[in-house]
Amino acid sequence: MATREESAEVWYHRGQGLCSTGDYSKAIACYDKALELSPDDPLYWRRKGFALIRAGRYEEAAASFDRALALDPDDATAWQRKGYVLAHLGEHDSAVACCDRALMLDPEHILAWQSRGWVLGAMCRYDEAADCYEAILAIDPERVSAAWHRNRMRERSELTALASEIREAERAIEVPACIRDVARERDYGNAGLARAVLRELVGRAERAVVQRP
Template sequence: MATRDEDAERWYHRGQVLCTTRCFNDAVVCYDKALELSPDDPLLWKRKGFALIKAGRYDEAVACFDKALAADPDDATAWQRKSYALAHLGKHEDAVACCDRALRLDPEHILAWQSRGWVLGVMCRYDEALECYEAVLSIDPERGSAAWHRERMRERRELAALEAEIREAERIIEVPACIRDVARERDYANVDLARMLLCELARRAERAAIQRR
């Protein structure tokens, strides 16, 4: 912990307590009081940024992490948390870049891997997202949240493949409503069956077209 004013220390700990009770906006006020006394303390900026994320104040959170990183650019956690705030602002490419920076500093930073996987999933880059969750599980095989998200990415990847195959098949066949319903209703349990059926229908249509020539 950086050296800080004694009164700033008290405000810092008061903010910490308020965070544990989920009073995040009140915690921000405490961190501001601490920062008035120790304005160059990167930990105070980082803790304020965290409280702002929890309060849903993402623009302000990014500014706090920028302050923290100006003082300590090698703080992998600050980069990861900045990524999280940027993602909530819709700045997905910038969020991925922040995760990459965090992981260059700490290749086993689990939250950076998870944040990266989450953002890539939002961007529909499912294969890359899967790689992130695999990385988490290679570090911590018992991390259930990563295993859960890995399965969700697999499901979304397969659904995206079905949607693409439906668009392709529409050029040669009338796609049955039951297959369209699987995609429309996001019926993950039946995606594999729908893909196999669609493939067979398309194959039959292609064979029939060849025979008519």
């Protein structure tokens, strides 16, 4: 019979304490001790994965989350954290799929929405990313950071659309330098206004061609 000093639970709580102080290497060693004694506990694998994330050991973290999910495939937090890790490893599509799985299990999992928004933003899928932050605000309207990120994603979407519209407009007009400057300088705040002005200029040019005798 295991003594208290060598029980898995004691090693787990010791790891938790070390995580709270930022000593992740020692925390990982404690989780390993806990897992030697209780290798089929998905919580221990998940917590080890979290400590590995904090230590920047992403491939090992992914393996830990895989073990956790093999034992408990309905753990939304493990899916979310696996997605976060895969994003750091450059596997963006798989990361989004993990976040989707987390949200299927728990539609109000704020960290899953947050991770999904972050990954989609990195993939330049700005409108979808903004929708993720909007979902967070539907759950927690007071979450200021989500509102900030939503607005940045919308601005980046506007800027991407502006660059595309400039290329299209060049077929019909000489695009003003001030509008080109907005795109070149990545002036997110004025992208929407620049798009509106550009559309008006193109519309005038098109109407002039139609009215020409």
